[in-house]
Amino acid sequence: MNRDEIIENVVEIMEDVFDLDDVAYRDALNAHDIEEWDSLSNIRFMVAVEGRFNIRFSNRELEALQNVGDLVDMVQQKMG
């Protein structure tokens, strides 16, 4: 899967988890930009991403993420 396809999937997940239409993706997007993105919906977000791509994040990896771009990079890395 290339980076754009990963982004497409992640955006779909965000729309589902945060119940939003048309998330405007950019790498710097993070919880400050989205009202519905709090610590609990973040957990649902991470669980959904793990499920979709069949990967697992360690706690250290999760704490290192600053924005969606970091998340997409990490997914790409884990998928080889």
Next chain:
Amino acid sequence: MNDIIDLPWLLAAPGDFRARLKQAQADGGGGVDAMLWLAGHALDVSQLAQMGRAVDKCRADLAQSARLRPVKVAVAGTHTLDVIVGALAGTALRHGMLLDVFKVGYGQGAQALLNPQSELADYRPDFVLVALDEHALGLARPVLEEAAAKATVDAAVDHVLALRDAALANFGATAIVQTIAPRPEPLFGHRDIGQPGTVAWLIDRFNARLRETLCASDGLLVDTAAIASTVGLWRWHDPLRWHDAKLPFSLDAVPLFADHVCRVLAAARGLSRKCLVLDLDNTLWSGVIGDDGVEGIKLGQGSAAGEAHLAVQAFAADLRQRGIVLAVCSKNEEAAALLPFQRHDEMLLREDHIAVFVANWTDKASNLRHIAERLNIGVDALVFLDDNPAERAQVRRELPTVAVPEVGDEPSDYVRLLAMAGYFEAVGFAEEDRLRAEMYQQNAQRSGALQKIGNYDEYLASLEMTCTIRPFDELGRTRISQLANKSNQFNLTTRRYTVADIAAFEGDPEAFTLQVRLADRFGDNGIISVVIFRRGPEEWVCDTWLMSCRVLGRRVEEAVLATVAHAAIAAGASRLVGEYLPTAKNVLVEKHFEKLGFDFDGDLPEGGTRWVLALDAFQTINLPFRME
């Protein structure tokens, strides 16, 4: 998708779920059907959260549809409950309930229950789901000295029971308590479960004591340990999310857990299903009887398919033993459909196990309507098991309230999918349940007798009925509560009472309570009517008057009235007062008090009618019963 965690008996959610849900909300009252249809699918945590928000937005429309029972649930616990709370309202829709859910503040569970002035006093829940983890109960670390270990378990159980009692005493709410999911990490190894004081032993003993105590008192229990075992403990527990956010188990398991909680709530409200309707070909045997004949179908006989279908019959027979009614709905000539029952050696189910046997070429939805009418129950009390996806689709389309498990095409899966769906969840097991199937057979015989005797009074006399009328007692408690929760049509005031509520009436000197039992020459119908009057110096006012529709037309109401009237006269009262509170389902009893000789006394301010009977005008008449 055959993983228990995905609720495999339900169809997967449509790909455009969010869009459809948005459309349903925009359609207001017209969108209720669409919303309920969506809720009947297997939804993940995010979809349930969306559905829960939709329920909040559309609460008024959903309430007005009169298709859902409103229930208020508080969730009180010692860890992060938000995700569970968010999943309950959406899940409850497919169980026939409109849920209002209140989450007690983080970590405040015990305090909220023990303090009569807590936020629960304002909220006034019907039920409280008590969510305590092993850490809060002192069961998360080993206590390797036997006496101390026993004391630890007892303290934990006593704490849970104290919270349950507090919920009832402080708020009149019925608590739902939970067992604790075992931990998969051993300390010694295989010795753990037998070694007093290991975490495995502590949790196991706690669970055992809790289960016994709850079952004996017909209390409400969600056996979370059993759900976790079914999913698998490795998968159920999620240490990362516990350490990070105090989430009690894997998010993936939340939809299944929510479904189990809603089953128990629905069962407590009498909404569990009552009848299993069975297809025949490729459901109860392998093959098509019309084509293959008795010799050609496979049943038992050591074949994989034959054994799988025999297991379906065994499960159906077991359900019947615990009070679920069985019916057959098959596309066949009736004679062909009956052949295996009459001639096949391996058949477990017999013709007389089946309360209503329908084999014809009419569409199945129409037949299901007919079966429900014959049994005098709603179609929403039916579960329909059929191997044929086209038949399942037709019934789902025409009768969306019938439960149709998605069983797939492997017969070995049928029993587990039917059972794990939990359609027949029960919160009590009364004598009437055990005998229910017999009663339905007897009713069939009774309607046969009526056809032979033309005159109705002669018919009633020929039944040789015995009517036993007594105050509420411990023996009848479970059945009385069952009737109070299930009766919709012959129910004057539709007040719902749990077993604990009924127990309270037993001891209440201002309550005049009656449980009415009716037997006749065909058999015993058990308790079929429940009546509660509130005693006053001048007036006795009817709080509850309900009756099973199975005994309509037997003049039981008149016998009840005579009993109440005589007691009221003996106590020095001068009037009986009755109230009719109309609902979508009880128009049957609009004129109940009028027929009993009461006078109309005006409309009630919030809807309904008031009726008065002057006791000095009351006259006893001859009734076709032997009274006991």
